[in-house]
Amino acid sequence: MPLDVKQKDQFEWTSVLVENHLTEDTTDYILLLQKNKESKKLADMASEVARERTEYREETLSNAASLIEQKIVETLLNGESVITDYFTFEPNIQGSFTSEGEPLDANKVKYSINVSVRPELRNILNNQVKYRVAGLQEQGGAAITGVEDQITGARDGATGRGHVLAIYGSKIKVVGATGADKEGFAYLKSDLDVDTEVQIAQNDPSCVTILIPNDLTEGNYQLRIETYYSNSKVVLKNPRTIVYPRTITIQ
Template sequence: MANTLKAWMAPNTVTSDPNDKILILETTGKADINKVYEEMLAEDTGLRIETIVHVVTLFERICARLLMNGWQLNTGLFYAVARFLGVVEGGRWDTEKNKIYISFVQDKVIREEIAKTSVSILGTKSDVMYIIEVEDRKTGLKDGSLTPGRNFFVRGANLKITGTDEAIGVSLRNTASDAVIKLDADMITTNKPSELTLLIPADLPEGNYELTVTTQFAGGNNTLKAPRSVSYPVHYQKEEDDRPVIE
């Protein structure tokens, strides 16, 4: 089955060249694990939903366990391996200076789907609002991970927080509980059209979040009548206190 991705051309905020364009995905929607289960059921495999959920959950748990025990994991969908950040001092693991992260690379199944995918360019959107990159300034990671009490960088276009609507600002919505944390204005330490620097709340609970930027900014001195938003998936996972000594 052929696939199609729809995209808009937009100015590249990294350069000043007006002819430098990038493509921004026209999203089809948001899909979670339940959408995956729904699509699996639609394949008419004869499996019950309970069986599908059990097998997928088991797959996730085993993959995580293998990675956290040093295996280089190749599933066909992705290749993954554990990596380390930070300088080791005194031969000991320091949770303040050292971190574990997982490096993922697309594998055969994804490459095969890419080969069957066409891109439909819808046109140019000069005023499009988008987030193209995020970075945890403590760890340097760009995978959406957050560190409470530290700065978080967001890069894109038309992100500047401005306007009078009460919805204006930056919020973090916990995807499990739907609880929303809205950042105070003074927690937005850099507020530019192409970049934001945010101070993440020091008491942020562990979990997966949807970071949403809402503004009435429309470029230059222009202001939108109604606010618009763009979201990006982020997450915070506590590090365990007990870490092995590195011999």
């Protein structure tokens, strides 16, 4: 079914400018999407379609969507690709192997699903979407500049359940309103906008280490720290939120 989008339709993504602390260029900024609402779920989509198309019952739509999603997952778990009208899902294996198929490092063999956009939606993204800058997010020099898995040594944001993740940066020490150590918060937020508070071990202005929970679902997460820290003698009147500009992937 073709998308119900006309060529004249325009879409706007509201964003804020944030200093890119991964480079030394002080004029380099990145855009972070400004999300004021929770992510939509299948049930929300079914409800909206039922309101727009009165010939369909919400419960029927929701059940059908759930059954299709389960079948897609089943197909992917069997190593087969799935192509919908707008997306392609492809199973993927990462790692290094011998000519006999044995992994050089079993801990580095990872199974994942790649998702790509198909031409019709890609054309709309390229030609009918624009961004609007809502403002500049000042951090007073506070920033998360990198992460490192303390077990695998990975610095690309990949980590695992039960692993220790080192967070590097400036003014990232987690403190509360009184300046008490570890009374601030470190969170991992999933694609479903679910926050998981994580345990903090080392807690210094330039390095904070966190323990990835053993029961955390595999997937992509946003890392953020909420702290009152300014320097060793001063705490902020209001907490500062520091967001890592790259994705954390739990594998």
